[in-house]
Amino acid sequence: MLLPVESKQIAFCSYNEDESTLHLYFHTGDIVAYPYVDKEDYQSVLDATNRYDTLMKVTQKGQYTDEIRSDGPETGVPAWQDI
Structure with a gap:
């Protein structure tokens, strides 16, 4: 499920x-x-009145990130606009 973020x-x-x-x-x-x-961190995003600020707090906890480029068919990942 894609959750809209006002950002x-x-x-x-x-x-x-x-x-x-x-x-x-x-x-x-x-x-x-x-x-x-x-899961509790994601639940806090779901419950937040300001999802952007909550996402920034969750993502800045020092967790490892992976950037997935969706700008070409060779990646095998559909662009979110196509989901």
Whole structure:
């Protein structure tokens, strides 16, 4: 499920519970994955009145990030606009 984020930079976020991974979908088409995010942290994003600020707090906890480029078919990752 893509969760809208009211931000000039981030369009949506999603959470993969099986992998404990938070995905941020940027307006540019880029997708950034944050592994090792607790379900409770994602729940705080769901409950927040300001999702952007909460996402910044969650992603700045020093977790490892993976940038997933979705700007070409060779990546095998669809652009978030196509989801």
